[in-house]
Amino acid sequence: MRKTIQQLATQGVQALKPYAPGKPLSELEREYGIQNAVKLASNENPLGPGPGVLAALRAQFDDVARYPDGNGFGLKAVLARKHDVPMESITLGNGSNDVLELVARAFLSPGSAAVFSAHAFAVYPIVTQAIGARCNVAPAHNGSRGPKYGHDLDAMESSIDAQTRVVFIANPNNPTGTWLGDNELRSFVERVSHDVIVVIDEAYFEYVGEAGYPNAMAWISEFPNLLVTRTFSKAYGLASLRVGYGVCQPELADVLNRVRQPFNVNSFAQAAAVAALDDKEHLQHSVRVNQEGMRQLVDGLQALSLEFIPSVGNFVSVDVGRDPAKVYEALLHEGVVVRPVDNYGLQGYLRISIGLPEENRRFLDALAQVLAA
Ligand SMILES: *Cc1c(COP(=O)(O)O)cnc(C)c1O
Numbered sequence: 001m002r003k004t005i006q007q008l009a010t011q012g013v014q015a016l017k018p019y020a021p022g023k024p025l026s027e028l029e030r031e032y033g034i035q036n037a038v039k040l041a042s043n044e045n046p047l048g049p050g051p052g053v054l055a056a057l058r059a060q061f062d063d064v065a066r067y068p069d070g071n072g073f074g075l076k077a078v079l080a081r082k083h084d085v086p087m088e089s090i091t092l093g094n095g096s097n098d099v100l101e102l103v104a105r106a107f108l109s110p111g112s113a114a115v116f117s118a119h120a121f122a123v124y125p126i127v128t129q130a131i132g133a134r135c136n137v138a139p140a141h142n143g144s145r146g147p148k149y150g151h152d153l154d155a156m157e158s159s160i161d162a163q164t165r166v167v168f169i170a171n172p173n174n175p176t177g178t179w180l181g182d183n184e185l186r187s188f189v190e191r192v193s194h195d196v197i198v199v200i201d202e203a204y205f206e207y208v209g210e211a212g213y214p215n216a217m218a219w220i221s222e223f224p225n226l227l228v229t230r231t232f233s234k235a236y237g238l239a240s241l242r243v244g245y246g247v248c249q250p251e252l253a254d255v256l257n258r259v260r261q262p263f264n265v266n267s268f269a270q271a272a273a274v275a276a277l278d279d280k281e282h283l284q285h286s287v288r289v290n291q292e293g294m295r296q297l298v299d300g301l302q303a304l305s306l307e308f309i310p311s312v313g314n315f316v317s318v319d320v321g322r323d324p325a326k327v328y329e330a331l332l333h334e335g336v337v338v339r340p341v342d343n344y345g346l347q348g349y350l351r352i353s354i355g356l357p358e359e360n361r362r363f364l365d366a367l368a369q370v371l372a373a
Pocket of ligand 1: 244
């Protein structure tokens, strides 16, 4: 019997489901004919970037025919200063997802395994399975010893076996919005063997204001197996440009650099990221708008008597109390795009990104209407 194309793919790839992104507004317009919809589905900054970023982008037009700086000198120099590390500690990525994939490509193989928590960010299983490596999924907290649905570091430690080469930790995690404190996370990193690469994904770092929330970047000099990732896609408002980075000791960065595509971060993204780092006011404003929006959304959800997972990110996952696919669909018809999260094992939940006040209002009104129908 001739094999199908699917059967020719590696086993890991055969078992993969493609990443399901938030529905773009253009698709909603195309498929439903709905105009003026709001998208609260991909944890983007609703303000977009500041004016300095737009000027930096314009300045790049003249060089469009040239390859970007494959070593990202300008951006790495700024990041090195910001984090007080040598430039050799920084790996730029086409989004931080790219850095996560570099880790998988460099350290995983068929026969090895990656550990991550249930309900963790969807890219961890994708990059692991794409290599043909095994996913050791640790059960999350059930609410008795830690925040329900949050990463259980003891369970994650128990899931590390002889084949484990990588541990992925999202702090805070998406789509749960749960976070790990300084002492517990640091003590976990101390306990893990240096033969295992520990990735701490801080995609929402800028949003978190809780006391006891750690900056894992400060531990890099102590742990040769630690990689901390950040992104410009969330609080910095550059999601479309695809730029993120990882920070680790130079020896680990050297390994990641070997599997990196030569020009993985384009010149627009590099210039925009430099400009975004320069505009602290816009970042602070973005964080403030998020805090106020979170309060607005949480108040609104409570007024509707809905359960939600307390979140420190720019999103919140809410138990809609009935088939979330139907609520999602009904919200689309009201011109509001949110994110189904059943693929994350959060049955009954939808994830809502924090938007501008009028967008949050629009969502809350639409949800009230849909739930009353
Ligand atoms: C959004 C997100 C990322 C990164 O996205 P990029 O756009 O690729 O930088 C990484 N981790 C988590 C947990 C996220 O939610």
